[in-house]
Amino acid sequence: MKISVGISNRHVHLTVDDYKLLFGDEEMEKRNDLKQPGMFACNQVVTIKTPKKEINKVRVLGPVRSYTQVEISKTDAYSLGIDPPVRTSGDLDGASEIEIIGPCGSIIRKAAIIANRHIHVDEKIRKKHKLVGIEKVSVRKEGEKGATLDDVYLKDSENAYFELHLDTDDANALLLKNDDELEIII
Amino acid sequence: MKISVGISNRHVHLTVDDYKLLFGDEEMEKRNDLKQPGMFACNQVVTIKTPKKEINKVRVLGPVRSYTQVEISKTDAYSLGIDPPVRTSGDLDGASEIEIIGPCGSIIRKAAIIANRHIHVDEKIRKKHKLVGIEKVSVRKEGEKGATLDDVYLKDSENAYFELHLDTDDANALLLKNDDELEIII
Numbered sequence: 532m533k534i535s536v537g538i539s540n541r542h543v544h545l546t547v548d549d550y551k552l553l554f555g556d557e558e559m560e561k562r563n564d565l566k567q568p569g570m571f572a573c574n575q576v577v578t579i580k581t582p583k584k585e586i587n588k589v590r591v592l593g594p595v596r597s598y599t600q601v602e603i604s605k606t607d608a609y610s611l612g613i614d615p616p617v618r619t620s621g622d623l624d625g626a627s628e629i630e631i632i633g634p635c636g637s638i639i640r641k642a643a644i645i646a647n648r649h650i651h652v653d654e655k656i657r658k659k660h661k662l663v664g665i666e667k668v669s670v671r672k673e674g675e676k677g678a679t680l681d682d683v684y685l686k687d688s689e690n691a692y693f694e695l696h697l698d699t700d701d702a703n704a705l706l707l708k709n710d711d712e713l714e715i716i717i
Numbered sequence: 718m719k720i721s722v723g724i725s726n727r728h729v730h731l732t733v734d735d736y737k738l739l740f741g742d743e744e745m746e747k748r749n750d751l752k753q754p755g756m757f758a759c760n761q762v763v764t765i766k767t768p769k770k771e772i773n774k775v776r777v778l779g780p781v782r783s784y785t786q787v788e789i790s791k792t793d794a795y796s797l798g799i800d801p802p803v804r805t806s807g808d809l810d811g812a813s814e815i816e817i818i819g820p821c822g823s824i825i826r827k828a829a830i831i832a833n834r835h836i837h838v839d840e841k842i843r844k845k846h847k848l849v850g851i852e853k854v855s856v857r858k859e860g861e862k863g864a865t866l867d868d869v870y871l872k873d874s875e876n877a878y879f880e881l882h883l884d885t886d887d888a889n890a891l892l893l894k895n896d897d898e899l900e901i902i903i
Contacts, residue, residue, distance in 0.1 A: 605889035606792055617861055617892070648862070675803055676834070677867040680890075682860075703791035704866075704890035706803070 532660055533712045534670065536695045537566060538702040539646060541586065541603045543577055543631060544620075547595040549640070553577060553633025559593045566692040567651055569594065578632040579603070579643075583612030585632075596621075601629050601643040604700045608645065618644040619684060646698060648683040650715075653691040660693075662717070670695055670713040672705045679716065680705075718846055719898045720856065722881045723752060724888040725832060727772065727789045729763055729817060730806075733781040735826070739763060739819025745779045752878040753837055755780065764818040765789070765829075769798030771818075782807075787815050787829040790886045794831065804830040805870060832884060834869040836901075837877040846879075848903070856881055856899040858891045865902065866891075 545553065560574040575591040579601055586607065598621060608615055608627075615627040627643040650668070657663045662685060671679045680701060695713060702708075731739065746760040761777040765787055772793065784807060794801055794813075801813040813829040836854070843849045848871060857865045866887060881899060888894075 605892060606885065609889070675868060676887075679865040679867075681863040681865075698890075699792065700886060700890040701862075703795070704886040706791060 532715050534650060534693065534695045534715050535710050535712050536697055536702070536707055538707065538709050539602065539696050539698050540590070541579075541601075541607055541699075542572075542590045542592050543579070543602075544592055544596045544598065544600045546597065546599050549599045549631070549638055550591075550595055552636045552638050553631060555635035557634070559591070559595070561593065562590075565592070566694055567688065568690045568692065575633075579611070580630040580632060581611045581613055584610055586611065598623060599631070599638075599640050599642050600626075601631065601640075602646045602698075603643055604698045605645055606700055608643075611643075613643060615643040615645050617647050619647055619649070619686065646696070648680055648695075648697055648701060649686040650683060650693070650695050651691040652685050652687055652693060653689060654687075656691060656693045657685070657687075660715075665717060669716040671716055672707065672711070672713050676704065676706045678705050718901045720836060720879065720881045720901050721896045721898050722883055722888070722893055724893065724895050725788065725882050725884050726776070727765075727787075727793055727885075728758075728776045728778050729765070729788075730778055730782045730784065730786045732783065732785050735785045735817070735824055736777075736781050738822045738824050739817065741821035743820070745777070745781070747779065748776075751778070752880055753874065754876045754878065761819075765797070766816040766818060767797040767799055770796055772797065784809060785817070785824075785826050785828050786812075787817065787826075788832045788884075789829055790884045791831055792886055794829075797829075799829060801829040801831050803833050805833055805835065805872065806830075832882070834866055834881075834883055834887060835872040836869060836879070836881050838871050838873055838879060839875060839877040840873075842877060842879045843871070843873075846901075851903060855902040857902055858893065858897070858899050862890065862892045864891050
């Protein structure tokens with residue numbers, strides 16, 4: 532079965548408290564909706580910084596969450612000089628320390644991870660596509676720089692939009708663009 | 718059968734004439750040998766530049782060649798704002814225009830490519846590993862962010878060192894380090 536890909540560039544999720552520390556009274560402004568219901572990219576961006584390097588214009592995603600998390604690629608991690616673990620969003624076990632700088636202040640958090648490859652599903656999608664009880668799958672891209680990526684986790688959320696999320700390392704290695712279709716291999 | 722990986726960061730090959738335009742009378746200085754016999758990384762580095770961006774400290778590889786070639790990743794290509802083709806080294810058909818800047822001058826060449834995934838072989842290696850007559854294979858990495866990369870070309874040269882060459886996008890997508898071992902799938 533085919534699934535379309537959404538490519539995640541580096542981005543930040545913030546708690547309401549951390550958002551206020553970085554942006555003060557400035558409200559989150561929606562730049563564009565994401566495909567997962569309720570999720571959006573903000574006009575707000577931050578700088579992420581380590582002793583080795585800083586990366587500017589890292590986008591904040593909304594709405595606020597119960598955790599502050601910085602999702603980067605392994606390529607970013609090398610350039611920042613840190614070694615973050617591969618994690619499911621929200622699992623910050625062993626996450627790398629990083630500074631997050633906004634217009635009103637800066638915070639240091641153990642928040643940097645490399646997001647695992649994942650597919651958004653809900654109960655209805657699992658039933659429709661015979662994915663009930665499955666933890667992870669592989670996805671296959673044919674053609675130039677083709678590959679089968681393993682270790683793709685199914686991630687449950689209510690009213691999910693059925694989409695594969697890959698980071699820029701995976702996407703660039705396979706020459707993928709947003710909305711390209713890959714084959715799910717169970 | 719297993720093969721160890723060598724990860725190619727962005728680098729430049731130069732003709733003798735282009736080397737002189739960039740470095741004048743300065744001799745190529747060997748920084749370190751590469752595993753392919755006769756090949757070495759130089760102390761010399763250049764800047765590569767497009768109208769969008771420049772990247773500094775791009776290493777020159779020696780010895781000089783019959784063509785000038787800039788090998789970059791897709792990630793680099795996005796940041797430079799160019800769309801180079803995936804090519805075997807030496808095949809510059811459709812290569813992207815790029816400026817190369819050295820201490821003594823700069824040149825503009827249609828020279829930028831994304832190197833294809835490849836394995837260095839010679840006749841002896843082909844015979845030993847039952848690779849005679851084979852154009853390309855796949856390679857498999859197990860474990861976290863595991864994958865099977867297809868479209869891995871066998872590249873013949875005399876006295877080759879049997880090694881898989883991947884660019885930083887492929888390597889970072891699979892969390893590979895130099896000398897990690899992958900399984901060849903024929």
